[in-house]
Amino acid sequence: MAMKQKFHIAILPSPGISHLIPFVEFAKRLLLQNNNFHVTCIIPNNGPPSKATKAIVESLPTSIDSIFLPPVSFNDFPNGIVPILQIILTMSRSLPSLRHVLESLVSKAHLSAFLTDLFGTDTLDVAKEFNIPAFIFFPSPATVLSLFLMAPKLDVTVPCEFRDLPGPMEIPGAIPIRGKDLPEPFQNRKSEIYKCFLNLAKRLTEVEGIMVNTFTDMEFGAIKAMQHQKGEPNCIISPPVYPIGPIIQTGSSSDDHGSECSTWLDNQPCGSVLYVSFGSGGTLSTEQLKELALGLEMSGQKFLWVVRRSNELPSAAYLNSQLSQGDFDPSEVLPNGFLGRTKGQGLVVASWAPQIEILRHGSTGGFLTHCGWNSTLEGVMFGKPLIAWPLFAEQEMNAVMLVEVLKVALRPKASESGLIGREEIVKVVKGLIEGEEGKRLGQRMNDLKDAANRALSKDGSSTRALSELASKWQNLEASK
Structure with missing residues (x-):
């Protein structure tokens, strides 16, 4: 009897344990629902991996491989660098080593998909070089994703600092949000960090789909606005959005x-x-x-x-x-x-x-x-x-x-x-x-x-969304 084909995907979380955990747990969930997948987790670094990172990697099931990219250097920042910029720069400075890893993976087997997060949008170019379908895994709420998808438009239409707006901002489907409650990078539009985030946000529409770590009943309005067809009232222009959460850490500790x-x-x-x-x-x-x-x-x-x-x-x-x-x-x-x-x-x-x-x-x-x-x-x-x-x-x-x-x-x-x-x-x-x-x-x-x-039950909304996504990857692979 012929062996069932294994579909191979690569995932690249940005630095930080709170980004690594949802990516790894997403991979475990995918494999639990679809045992004909194999996952390679590529981990960027700006120094030696922490004890917690090593513990997560050492406990991975055999169907998830891990590869640590060589640490990048920040020697050109002698006075230190804020965490958010460290994350963005670690991703962009890891492009040469990522290219090398993807080249090696593609030489052994087809990659059905490449997943990264918001901070990794620079890596989409490398996936494109190897003709690997690229997706974003957004491990934050759909409400925040809708803000990032709207950011390029807001940047053009809002004349002042967001925090100086007299009333809350209206983002289709999302909660009305005061400018002062927006994420830190949006608090100063003249800053380099804001410009970095705006560039990251502009690239979100380049991918084949976005997975979000949330579920329909928790953020119905935001999800519906992103799943609306272009041109409908209250829609947000977006690639297909898959609410597949809640994905939380599994396994326990004997610490x-x-x-x-x-x-x-x-x-x-x-x-x-x-x-x-x-x-x-x-x-x-x-x-x-x-x-x-x-x-x-x-x-x-x-x-x-x-x-x-x-x-x-x-x-x-x-x-x-x-x-x-x-x-x-x-x-x-x-x-x-x-x-x-x-x-x-x-x-x-x-x-x-x-x-x-x-x-x-x-x-x-x-x-x-x-x-x-x-x-x-x-x-x-x-x-x-x-x-x-x-x-x-x-x-x-x-x-x-x-x-x-x-x-x-x-x-x-x-x-x-x-x-x-x-x-x-x-x-x-x-x-x-x-x-x-x-x-x-x-x-x-x-x-x-x-x-x-x-949402996580056998016929629940998140289980169905993940099945739809897995089918999409299999069909993309079959059409190559």
Whole structure:
């Protein structure tokens, strides 16, 4: 009997653990639904891979290969470079080594598709050289994708800085969004970063399709606007869009922190604990860290808090494995006596904790999050209501959606200086864990969790979208 043909695709996430994880999990989901695919994950670098990156790669199934590209150098930036530019430049400076890898892969077998993300649009030229159909995997919300697809038009039609607009911006199908809540690169149109993003956005329409890590019931309006035919009212000109989420991290950890967290949670009452984490890259200033500590203490509520060294740059840990995962003594950054005073009330762990296990646990009643999309979807999948505390990237937009549209999150108010004070923290923590509003948020989050599970079921919308995509790749290969 003839062996079934294997279709081979290559995926290229941009640097950062929060980009690698959804790409890898997407590949696993594809293989689970279609066992006649083989995936090669190409990983760009600007230094040695972090411990977390190595752990993810080492746990890949045999049908996913991995190739680390040689690290690029930033020696021409002697005074350092902000994380967002590091990501964009790492991708563009990896083009020669990517060309070499694709050449090698194509010499062994046909590639049915090449997938990268928004930051990798420069790599589309290399895929084109080898005649490989190119796709974008957008691991953020459809609402943010619609903004990027509209960005070239907005750049021409909006005369002022977006943050100075008198009212919210109307993006077809999406939530009305205030200029001040747009992602950081949109806050200064004269900046190099904005120009980079505009160039990335202009290339989104060149691909054969865009996969989005979301599901129809969560962002119906934005998805519908992008799936409308050109010329229809309220449409966004876009390649075919495939909502295939929620895709979240699978697998667990046997790390020491893991057993410590699980054992502690096992001894807490059901739904009583607030989990506090700012993702793989978020950091708080020294002053904000102190206010959060005192607010948690004064609330009297149980908490499990992943503490990181303070830094004035909110995204400081994003590409810095020392900050994001380095072990240190949390007492170095917490108020004097805090750990002693809260010993029965809370558990503090340094830098990292097994988030999936914590959110899955019955004792966890809520999640204070930076609103990164991976963390947001994990909160949804485990039905935990949120406290929204956005820090950088598209997190402000995510927070607006969670608080104002989906109504599954509370958001503490910051002072004019941007600091969130301890009294405000007490108010939202108590409100979420023991207040009536917290119960209403919890019910809505459970409804969203049910909708997510329906989307991922055998005949669900996300399962169908992924099947449609797999068929498209197979047909593209057959037509060569």
